[in-house]
Amino acid sequence: MTTTLTPWDKVQIARHPQRPHSLDYIRALCDDFFEFHGDRRQADDQAIVCGLGQFDGISAVIMGHQKGNDTKENLRRHFGMPHPEGYRKALRMLRHAEKFGFPVITLIDTPGAHPSMEAEQRGQAQAIAQNLVVMADLKVPVVASVIGEGGSGGAIAIGVADRLLMLEHSVYSVASPEASAAILWRDSGKASEAAKAMKITAQDLYEFNIIDEVVPEPEGGAHLDAASTIQALNAAIRRHLHELCTLDVPQLLEQRYAKYRAMGVYRSAQERAVATEA
Amino acid sequence: MKDFFRRAPKPQTSERRDQQIPDNVWVKCQKCGELTYQKQFQDALKVCPKCGHHARMSAQEWIALLMDEGSFIEHDVDLQSRDILGFVSPKDNYEAKLDAMIQKTGSNDVIISGSGMIEGYPLEIAVCNFDFMGGSMGSVFGEKVARATERAAERRVGLVTINASGGARMHEGLFALMQMAKISVALTRLAQARQPHISLMVDPCYGGVSASYASVADVILAEPGAHIGFAGPRVIEQTIRQKLPPEFQTAEFLLDHGMIDAVVPRPDMRAALARLLRLYRVTVDQPNFAFNQVAGHE
Numbered sequence A: 001m002t003t004t005l006t007p008w009d010k011v012q013i014a015r016h017p018q019r020p021h022s023l024d025y026i027r028a029l030c031d032d033f034f035e036f037h038g039d040r041r042q043a044d045d046q047a048i049v050c051g052l053g054q055f056d057g058i059s060a061v062i063m064g065h066q067k068g069n070d071t072k073e074n075l076r077r078h079f080g081m082p083h084p085e086g087y088r089k090a091l092r093m094l095r096h097a098e099k100f101g102f103p104v105i106t107l108i109d110t111p112g113a114h115p116s117m118e119a120e121q122r123g124q125a126q127a128i129a130q131n132l133v134v135m136a137d138l139k140v141p142v143v144a145s146v147i148g149e150g151g152s153g154g155a156i157a158i159g160v161a162d163r164l165l166m167l168e169h170s171v172y173s174v175a176s177p178e179a180s181a182a183i184l185w186r187d188s189g190k191a192s193e194a195a196k197a198m199k200i201t202a203q204d205l206y207e208f209n210i211i212d213e214v215v216p217e218p219e220g221g222a223h224l225d226a227a228s229t230i231q232a233l234n235a236a237i238r239r240h241l242h243e244l245c246t247l248d249v250p251q252l253l254e255q256r257y258a259k260y261r262a263m264g265v266y267r268s269a270q271e272r273a274v275a276t277e278a
Numbered sequence B: 001m002k003d004f005f006r007r008a009p010k011p012q013t014s015e016r017r018d019q020q021i022p023d024n025v026w027v028k029c030q031k032c033g034e035l036t037y038q039k040q041f042q043d044a045l046k047v048c049p050k051c052g053h054h055a056r057m058s059a060q061e062w063i064a065l066l067m068d069e070g071s072f073i074e075h076d077v078d079l080q081s082r083d084i085l086g087f088v089s090p091k092d093n094y095e096a097k098l099d100a101m102i103q104k105t106g107s108n109d110v111i112i113s114g115s116g117m118i119e120g121y122p123l124e125i126a127v128c129n130f131d132f133m134g135g136s137m138g139s140v141f142g143e144k145v146a147r148a149t150e151r152a153a154e155r156r157v158g159l160v161t162i163n164a165s166g167g168a169r170m171h172e173g174l175f176a177l178m179q180m181a182k183i184s185v186a187l188t189r190l191a192q193a194r195q196p197h198i199s200l201m202v203d204p205c206y207g208g209v210s211a212s213y214a215s216v217a218d219v220i221l222a223e224p225g226a227h228i229g230f231a232g233p234r235v236i237e238q239t240i241r242q243k244l245p246p247e248f249q250t251a252e253f254l255l256d257h258g259m260i261d262a263v264v265p266r267p268d269m270r271a272a273l274a275r276l277l278r279l280y281r282v283t284v285d286q287p288n289f290a291f292n293q294v295a296g297h298e
């Protein structure tokens, strides 16, 4: 494990253009993957890929944010920033998974939901919100993994899961370091300080008990040995999926409820006052 | 692939009328005008070798192309529509028209349906024959698709529909419209059985068919260039008084607008359907995967 990397270094690694993207994991995981397109409303948002895959004789619904491997593909995929129709495609596939009893695997890798006038007009916030409530009560197991950037609401929109994993050098934040710096200090140039202050690394979030597992990467980052990273993450996903599939639906939903119900840190002012006096 | 049509099983009851065409007849591509020998054209699955235009296939040709040899058993062959409205106009006599169509196509109505297998995966299939009154949906159409759906639910196998239609059949009035609802209620049984409906839209697919079961399938495929929509382009042009762009309502246009899952060229169709049937049919014993067991085995 590399311990000398700063949070800002990790942001750079998480955004590295040669870092494996969702389809790289999906192709390695599945014997067969049939990509499904479109939200059945208005568009096929290529910033999210969804489909039905099979491995170990299991069919699963798999979805992930998809960044491009070059500028041309990035333009087509909006740099992995979905519009509402991307989230609505994901929603369609979540319901599909529930209908057929397929477990769900999601891969998170987005700077955030697409910030644009069109996205707002078509209900970006509504689309994200809808996914959260549907995933909260989805009657099949869900394993989510942050493979690069976990950018805010755009990430959690496919991230309400029974197990949340992160690759060692991935990051997950309430707002991007640039946006955080702009919001906190009106200076997006202080992104590296924000990256540190916001505690966005997999290690920090594991400490906080927000995520369930940190999946190791090769020295220097996933881009230096994509194959071994893909293998490690896919093995972890399989392991968690097998564990979850021993549960029945009420157990699964009860555990998911408890997991998210427990998120948050607070204290009683009265107890604090008593403790201070003592 | 090239022998598909000749070695394909003859549908058991619906006769094929187009088999005696000699090989040295030319076929002209409706899109680019290219001339191709009939035999060469058939071997290419009626796809123009020059421009890739997918010419229309009869229901019998679809079944021959897709189904495993000898696996297809046709159902509900003898259902015929009736002239319930007493439909007579100076230009139109429904009973006479039906008889002429039956004569021409060798089938009793639009839909040919039955049980069979694709690469060993069992399914129920219902295919539209556009040549029968423009693939229009009346009582028999609705009944045959509803029965195929119920059979799929009962046998716990997938349903594949191949859809080419101008819409509801005017000669059957509101009975025609009600077929949209009838098939929809049948589809709820299939959903309860947790079996997939895979809809393949081919050229042209409009009106009551595209506005009902064909568009709510679990997976929607279309052939390249197929025209798919609710209202026909002429109606829209007359209404909005504008010329529509050439790509309007094509399969590719629908893919871009999020309406369908994939555009699949005809030579790849059988393999694509087999893959989907396999994905929805978990065949390996995985006792841990309780969530998959409902899908189960036949």
Ligand SMILES: [Zn+2]
Residues within 6 Å of the ligand: B029, B030, B031, B032, B033, B034, B048, B049, B050, B051, B052, B053
């Ligand atoms: Zn042509």
